[in-house]
Amino acid sequence: MSEDRSTDPFDLFRALNPFDDEPDELSTADEQLLARILATPVEPTSTEASRPPTRRCLAVVAGLVATASLATAAFTFLRSEPVTNPTAVVCYATADVIDGDRVGLGSTDDPVAACSAEWRDGELRTDGSVPPLVGCVNEAGAAAVFPGAGDVCERLGLPNLEQGLTDDQIAITKVQDTLIDLFLDRCFAEDDAVAEARRQLNAAGLDNWTAKPAETFTEDLPCAGVGVIVDEKVVIVVGVRPEN
C-alpha cells in the first residue's frame, strides 16, 4: 500500500480507539447489572419454550402453568415496580429477552391485555392462542410482557410490573397516541405540528410539559412525527417520510 498511513481512514479511526486502556472499574450501573446477573439462577437448557405447542397441548400446558403459577406465588417474594417509561410496551413470544421474537407497541394502560390482543391476532404465534402472560419492567423502565409462570420476571432478573399508571403518565400516553394518529392521518408541516402538540398537552392538563420542533424537516422528511422524551417532559416534533 502506498497510502500515507496518517490519512488512511482506518488508521485514523484505530488511533482514536478509546478501548486501548480499558479501566478495570465498572460504572455503578454495570456493577449492579453484574450483581443482578450473578444472582440469577441458571436455567437448564431447553428448546421447549421456543417450540410452538399444538393447540391441544397448549390447553393442557396452560392449565399446568396456571396451577404452578399460583403455587409459586405463595412462596416467592416478587419485587414489583411501576413503569417509568409509559410510552412503549414490548410483547415477547418466549420468556427470553435475547432470542425471543417480540412486537413493540405504543402506549397502553394495560400492557398485558394489549399483548394478549397481539397473541390473539397471531402476531406472536400463528395459531392465535394466548398463553398465560406476565408483565415485567424492562431495563428501560418500560412494560415487557412475557409468556410463562408467575415467576418469569424474577427468572429474567426483572421486577414484576406494578399495573397502573400515574395520572400524568396516562395523560402523556394519550397525547402521544392522539398525535401519532393525527400525524399518520395527514402530513403536518412543522409549525402546525408543534402547535397541535402544544394544544394537546394543554388540553390534557400537562402544564409542565413542552412541545418543541427538532428542526429536522427537509424535502425528504416533510411530515411530522412525534417523539416523547419522558425524562425531560418534552414532546418533540420531527420530520419523517410521508406515508406512501
Next chain:
Amino acid sequence: MTDDQATREREYESMFRANIRPIRAFTASMVSAAQVDDVVAATFMSAWQRFGDIPSDAQRPWLFGTARNHIRNTRRTDRRHLALVDAVETDPTWQATRANEYDGVEAHPVLDAIRDLDDDDRELMLMTGWFEFTPDEIASILDEKPGTIRVRLHRVRKRLMDRLDSTGDTGATA
C-alpha cells in the same frame, strides 16, 4: 456454593468486565439511548445462561453476535410503533445520544464521516477499527463469507477516503 459454581462466576465476571464497555459502545451506535441498557442487559444475561456454550477463545465475537440478534429484535416493531421510532430516530437529541460511543474521544473529521455511514457500514467500521475483529471473525458474527467482508471493508475505506478528500480535512497531523 460448589467449586464449579464459583469457577463459573469468576470466569463470567472476568468476561463481563472485559467486554461490557465495547458491547455498550457498539449497542449505543446501533439503537436509541433508551434501548441501550435493555440490549446490554439482555446480552449479558444470555451469556450468563449459556456461559458453558461460549467458546473461551471467542467470547467477544459471541457477545457481539448475541447483541446483534437482540438489536435486530429490538427493531422489529409494528407500524404504529415505527411511526414513533422513526420520529425519535430523527430527533437530534437521539442522534446526540446515539453518538455516545464517541464519549471521551477527541473530535475528529473521520468520526463525523463514520457517523454518517449507514448502519451496516458503521457497524463494520466499529468491529474492525475499535474492537479489532479480523475479517474472519466479522464474517462469523455477521454470518457472511470472509471474502464478502473484505470487499465491503475495501468499499467502506474508499468511501471514507473520498469523503475526507472532498472536505480536504483528514485531521492528520504533520
